Amino acid sequence: MTSARRQRILALTPRERLAEQWARLGITPDYRCVRGPEVGMAMVRGRMGGTGNAFNLGEMTLTRASVQLMNDGVATDADTELGHGWVKGRDTRHAELIAVVDACAKRREWQADIEEGLVAPLEQALDAERHEQAQRAAATRVDFFTMVRGE
Template sequence: MTDSQRRQRILALTPWERLAEHWERLGIRPGYRCVRGPEVGMAMVRGRMGGTGRAFNLGEMTLTRASVQLTDEVVPDAPLGHGWVKGRHARHAELIALVDACAQRGDWAVAIDEGLVAPLDAALAVERDAHGRQAAATRVDFFTLVRGE
């Protein structure tokens, strides 16, 4: 998984309020314009039986996408960023696209990875661990049950 893919995954999984709060704290305020969207559409979700079987169409999910271009660049090929998020949250997709565009600038990339992506990834890991412990607490080990004969 590339840095860009990892960043996109973390930003899409992070709740909007937390992402916006961390972005504000980072202090990067570029000018930008929306090139595409935000647009709400549908995406086909595919599944596999047992994780390894043949792929099948599970159903559709709502998806919002956006593309932005930085406008405070003096070069003709200003960075273009893209963002996708499940659901219908247009501002979330637009902010992900903005972060993606800003991360393409060398002077902002390190600040974004260390000051935004790393803390959000750590918060997601804590939540994942808490959900895992909660699910593990409800686990039933059927091999410990004794049949009465």
């Protein structure tokens, strides 16, 4: 699984569910915050009809964090153990948790556990919720048709 896909799934998952699933894995890394977590703004861009010229739609609140894993209280030198997390809104704990998961997923000994025990179940839950919402919306769908007059 790519890092971008993992980041997307973790950001879309509610923090409580993510924290619960993370605790079940039993991975408790020692880490330090390199940046943040900090709240800021990001410009959201749009396109007319999805294909037109891009324009600035507005700003949204964004929280980001970066963490570095530690080995026996000492920061590692490798950039491979640096994790980043972004989430919409002001939930600093969510952004920090995503960054920790991202950093841990770069260690070979935890990579499979994170992908199979954390990200895959969260992705399935998101897909199930999306499917349920689609079914609820489909139940309200109205099909219009034109009757031909018999002249």
